[in-house]
Amino acid sequence: MNTVTRPRILVVGAGFAGVECVRRLERKLSPDEADVTLVTPFAYQLYLPLLPQVASGVLTPQSIAVSLRRSKKYRTRIIPGGAIGVDLKSKVCVIRTITDQIVNEPYDYIVLAPGSITRTFDIPGLTEHAFGMKTLAEAAYVRDHVISQLDLADASQDPAERASRLQFVVVGGGYAGTETAACLQRLTHAAVKRYPRLDPGLIKWHLIDIAPKLMPELGEKLGSSAQEILRRRGIEISLGVSIAKAGPEEVTFTDGRVIPTRTLIWTAGVVASPLIATLGAETVKGRLVVAPEMNLPGDDGVFALGDSAAVPDLAKGDDSAMCPPTAQHALRQGKHVADNVIATLRGQARKPYVHKDLGLVVDLGGTDAVSKPLGIELRGLPAQAVARGYHWSALRTNVAKTRVMTNWLLNAVAGDDFVRTGFQARKAARLKDFEYTDAYLTPEQVRAHVEGTARQE
Template identity: 70%
Template sequence: MARPKIVVVGGGFAGAECLQRLERKLGPAEAELTLVTPTDYQLYLPLLPHVAAGVLTPQSVAVSLRRRLRRTRLVPGAAIGVDTAAKVCIVRKTTGELVDVPYDQLVLTAGSTTRTFDIPGLTEYALGMKTLAQAAYLRDHVIAQLDLAAVAEDPAERDARLRFVVVGGGYAGTETAACLQRLTTAAAKRYPRLDPSLIEWHLVDVAPKLLPELGENLGAKAMQMLRRRGVEFSLNTSVAAVEADSVTLTDGRVLPTRTLIWTAGVAASPLVHTLSTETMRGRLVTTAELTVPGVEGVFAAGDAAAVPDLAAGGGAITPPTAQHAQRQGKALAHNVAARLRGGLLRPYRHRDLGLVVDLGGKDAVSKPLGVELSGVPAQAVARGYHVMALPTVTARTRVLVNWALNATAGDDFVRTGFQAGRPARLQDFEETNAFLTSEELKQRYEEE
C-alpha cells in the first residue's frame, strides 16, 4: 500500500518543528513527509534587526532545514493555492514551473506577510523587514544614505538622507529602529564630513504607547532609553502619504526623508484565502486541536492560523509570535501522527513565558514570567532566550561568536551590493502577488 502523504507548507517555526518531531514519531514506512518552501532554511525572525544592523551575519539566522530534517523531501517553491476537494497543493517552483503536490494530510504553516494599508505611495516606496533579503537590502540602503550624504552639496538633500523614519511601535519596529540607530551612530565616526548630530531617527505609531504588550512601565523605559540615544517618537500618529523623498504624517507634518521602514504589523499569507474556509482577522479559523473545520485532512498553525487561546479564554486567539508558532509545531506533530494512527487529538494550550525586546548594547526590556526587567539584566535574559530558542547548536554557536566579535571589533559598515538593482517594493521581496485566487484555482481544474 502507498504511504500516506503528509505535506507541510512553510518552513518557519511551526512547520520545521512539526516535521522534525514527525520524523521521530513516525517510521519511514508510516508516512511520506514533504515540505514546500521557497528557501532551504528556517529564518529566525526575531534576530533579523541584528542582521540589518550588521551585528549578525545572514547565515547566523538562516538555520539549515537539511541539517534539521533528514527524511523530509524538500520541494523548492511557494504554495500558491490549495484544492481541498482534490487534495492537491499547487506549487510554483523556484524555476517558475507549476506542479501539483497531492496530500493525504496537509499542514498549513505558511506564515505571514507585511500588513499594508491604502496609503498613497506606501507600496512603492516603503522598505520592509520581513525576509532575509529585505534585511540585507535595508542595511545596504542605510549605509548608502550615509555615503551619499557625505558628498551631497545640497543641505536639503543631506538632511533628507540623514533622516530615517520607522513606522510601527511593536517588537519589530522598535528593535529595528534601535539597532539601526546604533549602526548609523557608530558609522558616522568614519565620515569626517558628516555631523553626527544631523542624523535623525523617527519612530511613528498609531498607538498611544510604545510596546503596549509589555505594559506601561516597560514601554516607558524603552522610550526613555531610545530618547537618550536621540530617537524621536510620534505616537497617536500614522502616515498619510509617502513620496520618494518625503513622508507626510496624519498630524500634517512633512518629514523629508529617503528612508521609510514599514513594520506596522503582519497579515496572514494570501494562501489562506484559496481554501474558501472561515477566517478571523484574515487568518484561517482552526479548532483548538489545530484542524481546519469543514475540510478533511487539513491542519493549520502559526501566523496564518487563528488558533483559540485556551489559556487566555474569552474567545481570544493566540498572537502571531515565534513562541506560539514553535509550540504549535509540537502540537501539530502529535495530532497529525494521532490522526494517522487513529489516536486522540490534543488541544493546544500554552501559557506565555514572557516577552523580550533587545534594543542593542546594554539597552533592553524584558518580562520573563511576568517579572519586569530593564537594562543589563533584561539584555541577559533577551539574548539568553534567543540562544536557547535557536534550533541547532551550530546556529547558537554562530550567533554567540558574532555577538562577541561585534562587541570587541565593531563593524566595518560596508555595502555588500547583493540586492543591488532589484525592485525594493514590499510585494517584490515577499511575492504577495504570486497567489491564485479562488476563481483562478477553479478555472485551472476546469481546464484540466
C-alpha cells in the first residue's frame, strides 16, 4: 500500500516571528498540503514590550500572554519544550521537553525563530545576584521582590539594612532598561505613601549604561527629553558606567562607587539564542547569516528570522546593514518567511524581505512618554497615546486587547496596588535561573545524539 507523507514544517519559537509564521502557514496551506509543528515551552505568545508594565503591576501577567490555543481553527501540533540542537545533515531537531525528556523531531522544512537571551558579561557575581527582564516569570518575580524590599525595610530596625533595601539599580539604557526603571520607580514612589515608617527620600533608583547616551536610536532631542523626565522623577542616570562586580548586598560600579542594594536588574542588551551555535553555520555576532529571502545560503529547507538571524536590511540600501532585533521586524518577517516556505514547497520563487522602520515608542508610565512615529518627534500625552495605541493594536487577539485596555483604565482610575502575589519564594531566583542557557548541546553532541538514536532504532 502506498503511503503519502506530507511535508513536515517545524517552527522553533513562539515569539512574534514564530507565531506570525505559524498563523500564516495555517491560513495559506491546506490541511493536506503540509504538517505544521511548533516547539515552545509555553503555549502562549508573550508581548515582550509590555513586560515593564507587568513588573510594575499596571498590567496583569495574563493580559500579555496570548494563548496559542484559543482559535478553533488551530491545527498546529505543539511540542512543549525547547530546541537544544539542530542536525542540518540529518534534518533532525533535538528537543528537551518540559519534563526533561530528550526527543528527536525530524523535519523537511525548519523555521528557526528561537529569539534571544539576556546578554551577560564575565562580571563577578552578575549571574548569581542580578534579575533579568526577559520572561513573564522574571517580570512577576521582580515585582514581588521590589515590594518585598519595602516590606522588609519597613520592618527593619537597622538603618543600614533599610537604606540598602531602598536602593535599586537598573543596568541598561535601552528601551527595556529605561522603561523598567521608569515603571518601577513610579510603583515605589506610590507605594511608599502606604509605609508611614519609611522616609521617601531613602528610595533611590539608579539607571546606568556604558553608552554615552540613553536610547540613542531616539535621536538627540527625544533622548534628552527622556533623560529629563527620569531625572525629574529622582532617578539618577549614570552614562559611561557599568558594573565591576555584584554581591548580595552591594554593587560596585566601574567608576568606583559602591551602592548598597539588594536589587540589581540587568537589561544590558540581548544575544541570539544558543541554539544557533549548534548548527555549525556562519554567524554574525551570534546571529545566523541568512539570504535576503531568510533561508540559509545553500539550503532551501532552513529558514531563520527574528533576533537570532542576521537578516539583511535592504530598506537601508547598505549591504552590511542588518535588521535590528525589534518586534516590528519580527512580526513582518514571520509572515514573509511563511510565504517563502510556501513558495519553496510549491516550487515557486521566493521574495526578499524589505521593510522600512515605522518609528519608535517609549512608555515611561503615567502621562510620560517619548515617541517617534514616522520620524515625527512627540512628547507627553500625544507620545503616550501613540505608544499605547501602537502596543494595543499590535496585540494579536481581541481578548488580549480587552484585558490590556481594562487594566490601563483600572490603573488610571484606581491607581496602583502593592500586593505580593506569591512568586517570591524563600529561595532567591536570579538571572541564571530563568533562561536555561545551560540546556543546549554543542554541534558535536547534537550529531552524536542523532546518530546514536538512529542506531538504536
